[in-house]
Amino acid sequence: MTxxxxxxxxxxxxxxxxxxxxxxSFNIQRFSNSKxxxxxxxxxxxxxxxxxxxISVQEVMSSDDTAIxxxxxxxxxxxxxHYNLLISDHLGRSSYREKYVYIYRExxxxxxxxxxxxxxxxxxxxxxxxxxxxVAEFQSLTTDxxxxxxxxxxxxxxxxxxxxDALFDAWExxxxxxxxxxxxxxxxxxxxxxxxxxxxxxxxxLRQSGSLQWLIGDEVDTTVSINTHCAYDRFVASGxxxxxxxxxxxxxAFNFQDAFGLSYDMTKAVSDHYPVELELHxxxxxxxxxFTTSPSLGVDGGSTNTVDCDCTGVNLTSCKGRCGAYSSxxxxxxxxxxxxxxxxxxxxxxxx
Ligand SMILES: [Ca+2]
Ligand SMILES: [Ca+2]
Numbered sequence: 001m002t003x004x005x006x007x008x009x010x011x012x013x014x015x016x017x018x019x020x021x022x023x024x025s026f027n028i029q030r031f032s033n034s035k036x037x038x039x040x041x042x043x044x045x046x047x048x049x050x051x052x053x054x055i056s057v058q059e060v061m062s063s064d065d066t067a068i069x070x071x072x073x074x075x076x077x078x079x080x081x082h083y084n085l086l087i088s089d090h091l092g093r094s095s096y097r098e099k100y101v102y103i104y105r106e107x108x109x110x111x112x113x114x115x116x117x118x119x120x121x122x123x124x125x126x127x128x129x130x131x132x133x134x135v136a137e138f139q140s141l142t143t144d145x146x147x148x149x150x151x152x153x154x155x156x157x158x159x160x161x162x163x164x165d166a167l168f169d170a171w172e173x174x175x176x177x178x179x180x181x182x183x184x185x186x187x188x189x190x191x192x193x194x195x196x197x198x199x200x201x202x203x204x205x206l207r208q209s210g211s212l213q214w215l216i217g218d219e220v221d222t223t224v225s226i227n228t229h230c231a232y233d234r235f236v237a238s239g240x241x242x243x244x245x246x247x248x249x250x251x252x253a254f255n256f257q258d259a260f261g262l263s264y265d266m267t268k269a270v271s272d273h274y275p276v277e278l279e280l281h282x283x284x285x286x287x288x289x290x291f292t293t294s295p296s297l298g299v300d301g302g303s304t305n306t307v308d309c310d311c312t313g314v315n316l317t318s319c320k321g322r323c324g325a326y327s328s329x330x331x332x333x334x335x336x337x338x339x340x341x342x343x344x345x346x347x348x349x350x351x352x
Contacts, residue, residue: 021108021143021282024052024254025186025233026275027154031060033067035270042074044270048256050079052277053105054138058154058188060099063090068101069298075103082106082293088152089116089303091131093324100134100152100187100301107290112147113137113178114301117170121309124316125325125334128166130156132304133185135174141289143280145245149180153187158336159323159352160190161200168205171212171238182239185212188273192218193230212238215251216276222253224272226264233276250279319345323352 028035028045035041049055049071060068065087072085088100102111114136120127134152151170155163167185174183185206190196198218201207207214215235216222222233235251237243253274257267319325319334322345326335331345334352338344 020053021140021280022052022250022277023054023056023150023184023186023280024049024275024277025056025058025152025188025235027058027188027233027271027273029059029271029273031057031068032062033070036067036071036074038269040266041269042071043078044256044260044262044266045071046075046078047260048254048270048275049075049083049103050081051254052103052275053142054109054140054150055103055275056150056152056186057101057103058098058152060087060101061097063097065099065298068099072103072297084294084297084299086111086114086136086299086301088134088301091116091304093122093130093326098131098154100131100154102134102136102150102152104138106293108142109138109140110291111136111299112139115177116302116304117151117173118305119166119170121311121314123309123327124311124314125322125327125330126311126314128169129153129163130159130324133167133170134301135170135178136301137178137180140280141291142282142286143245144283145182145241145280146283147180148182148184148239148242149174149178151183151185153185153189155188155190156324157190157195160195161204162323162352164189164191164196164206165204167236168209171206180239182242183237184242185236186234186276188232189234190232191234192232193228195232206236212236213243215246215278216253220253220276222274222276224257224267224274233273235276235278245281247279247281250277252277317345319348319351321351 084106086102090097117133119129119132137149139147220231221229223230254277322334326333333343
């Protein structure tokens with residue numbers, strides 16, 4: 001090989017490693033093995049995921065991880081890149097549960113610390129989230145901002161207002177716990193249309209805080225359906241390092257139906273959501289250094305705080321701070337269907 005062609009190959013490798021750094025959040029509606037065994041759906045998912053260096057995926061359904069791991073394996077074989085994945089606990093208050101998954105280009109970005117946000121005592125109905133946020137700090141080689149924290153969330157539509165508000169507590173907790181200000185809260189907030197209306201914003205601290213920037217506006221449509229125009233999926237960011245690293249006008253929904261020229265039915269078979277994406281400024285000094293990649297796929301994200309909590313001081317006959325609470329042990333309930341069964345606590349309407 002001549003020196004010039006060697007240099008071209010080297011430059012090509014560097015360009016491949018550093019041409020862009022995009023982060024996405026994608027609710028892959030009820031993701032399970034059926035979306036991997038359907039080759040058309042799987043290939044579209046791969047075309048979407050390969051656009052990004054780091055993706056937060058929501059609505060991963062099964063307790064075993066074979067479906068999402070096999071998707072990432074296919075992604076790696078299609079792209080020649082090395083993606084790995086960090087997988088949360090199976091989260092929910094009933095038999096219906098979901099996982100959060102971070103998929104990341106392991107050679108240039110890797111998770112360094114992670115945990116499930118401790119959202120209070122589920123046993124007393126005093127916890128804030130149906131699926132507590134999954135928090136992970138990442139170290140990134142190619143970007144200007146060298147480390148940042150992602151907080152993934154998929155809110156309950158019924159309690160989107162209180163859960164989006166409670167993300168403020170998860171954000172403050174992450175700042176204290178990780179001593180980091182550069183934080184991106186991302187996911188399916190259900191923060192629009194009938195779940196969060198314009199009058200609700202005044203009582204949502206995450207929206208009112210001057211320290212946080214909402215990068216996906218209320219006018220954006222993140223839904224595939226032609227019948228809905230809702231900005232459910234969001235990015236909310238803090239910290240000067242991260243905020244200055246986000247390239248202007250890159251935070252948007254990725255309409256993969258238009259981009260790939262898909263039929264409406266094919267698009268809906270992939271998901272009812274578009275991903276939202278943003279791009280980070282690259283480090284002009286990036287030397288080409290890479291992280292060692294792991295021979296195995298799938299990193300266990302650990303589990304929720306299982307330390308037994310007690311209900312001392314919790315008023316089980318009130319819905320104050322207990323929206324969504326349901327258990328056969330409770331004298332009355334605060335969940336969305338309590339009206340139907342005439343089992344609501346007396347103050348349900350004023351709090352939930
Ligand atoms: Ca919870
Ligand atoms: Ca729509």
